[in-house]
Amino acid sequence: MSAAISDPWPAPRVKEPLDAVVRLPGSKSLTNRALVLAAIAEGPSVVRRALRSRDSLLMARALTALGSTVDTSGDDWTVTPGEFVRDAEIDCGLAGTVMRFVPPLAALSAGTVSFDGDPHMRNRPVGPVLSALGDLGVPVTGTALPFSVVGTGQVRGGTVVLDASGSSQFVSALLLAGARYERGIEIRHNGPSVPSLPHIDMTVSILREHGVEVEAPEPGAPATRWRVVPGPIAAVDHTIEPDLSNAAPFLALAALSGGSVTVPGWPQHTDQPGDRLRDLLTEMGCTVQLHHDGLTLTGPTPGTLRGLDADLHDVGELTPAVAALCALASTPSRLTGVGHIRAHETDRLSALAAELGGLGADVTEHPDGLELRPASLHGGLFHTYADHRMAHAGVIVGAAVDGVEVENVATTSKTFPDFAPFWADLTRTA
Known part of the structure; x- marks a missing residue:
């Protein structure tokens, strides 16, 4: 039975390696x-x-x-x-x-x-x-x-x-x-x-x-x-193929916990920007396997996730999830080429700088991106600005940091109905 969804929503903390199969909704x-x-x-x-x-x-x-x-x-x-x-x-x-x-x-x-x-x-x-x-x-x-x-x-x-x-x-x-x-x-x-x-x-x-x-x-x-x-x-x-951009928060769970997440149906060839997650997360220290029935990602030892220097111009929708991971990484990160995401559901660069910074992240906002440096994060309220990708960033941080609450997590219904109960059920045993 799924946990009740309150607002703000206490993001589940994941303290053990997660081993899960996640079937994603369509793109x-x-x-x-x-x-x-x-x-x-x-x-x-x-x-x-x-x-x-x-x-x-x-x-x-x-x-x-x-x-x-x-x-x-x-x-x-x-x-x-x-x-x-x-x-x-x-x-x-x-x-x-x-x-x-x-x-x-x-x-x-x-x-x-x-x-x-x-x-x-x-x-x-x-x-x-x-x-x-x-x-x-x-x-x-x-x-x-x-x-x-x-x-x-x-x-x-x-x-x-x-x-x-x-x-x-x-x-x-x-x-x-x-x-x-x-x-x-x-x-x-x-x-x-x-x-x-x-x-x-x-x-x-x-x-x-x-x-x-x-x-x-x-x-x-x-x-x-x-x-x-x-x-x-x-x-x-x-x-319709699975929505690969929606895979980002689930793959992030494996990346942070040192566990393994499999996404069935990941296409061998696709035009979806979310397919770039394979390369980005490999650069951060994860192991990625694309096999005939899907994709499996295994995270590194907890605490050793590397930062990232990446131009995300062609895959701007991945920025919130990637930035959340970078805020938790062990080395600095630089994300560039995404000035255009200021005109998405919200000004995502300003929103990420404000919300990650509000939880203790060492983040600098630039006209076309963000710089993030290792810092000790703490709990607090993470605002979503009615933006489903911002909610993904919030729950990712909450998986690694005690006491994070995500405001209006229901905004995730834009691309993933019942995301919050699904996430709660998935993380309950980890």
Whole structure:
């Protein structure tokens, strides 16, 4: 029976090596991309092992509001495309994918589609997507939430120039809808380097699985131009991979306790940024084995976890969990390249500096990252800022430090329903 979840929540302390098998929910990023393409495909399709979380349910409701039908009653979700001919109101909640991926679809509607979300979402950038739609002739009212897209039933498409240095989702949003535009779409990035490129690779891969012709930069080439050719989007059933970024706190348990955690279903090949955890945790002193039925990570002797010097530009969503581990490491760490995560669910760099520092960590905040040095941490309240990744950082520290309480741990439902009781059950015997 799971422990009751209070707020603030006393993070369970792990004092013995943990040996566990952790089956992760499906990837939010893959689930929402699969849902978007299914909603504008040539026929019905099924998204198997879809992540049932607030973000993915918001996406399902948004696509249903536009005119498609998403049946979320079972583990496998059936999506039936429909005509986008009516006015609609879209609740984005705290889901960046809904706020950014749905407007280019709403442009195909013959109605007015209004968008709003949780108060904090009004601070998250979406302007480059809306400006691009305006350049394509789509009437848009507003530059941030709340805003409206006035569709005419078609979009001429063509070339747009934007600055995607704030989020890779700006590019993915337009790519996902581009095949339905009359002239397709060509996206030219003009600005500092685009973060989280694996997420764009994920978008390109899933488009190609649907038979869409996509031109993308070759590996190692400057990521400045993408093109989607107009044409049909085939109906394709998808089985969603486990969410590898959600593996971070569980692998951290093994890393800190000197134990072992196995994640079944870890793919041999994937575009998910979370796959980078294998390299990062190996550098910190862990042993990682990728085998035919999953991944097993074994931590070093407790107290010997090494610090890390890493550019996390392409995997910024891993920063909170990695920073928490670095705060507990035996040698200094430097995390760079993640200035863009200041515009995620919260300003994650300032939040991490404040919350880890509040528990005694020796941390310095820089414009694009953090420096952390070995220090003795103590208990206290760890604020999450309604950010699921911040909650992951809090429970990681709590596993190694007595007396840590995590405020609003329920925010983890964004990508992992019932995370707190699952974590409590997992750590109870360790």
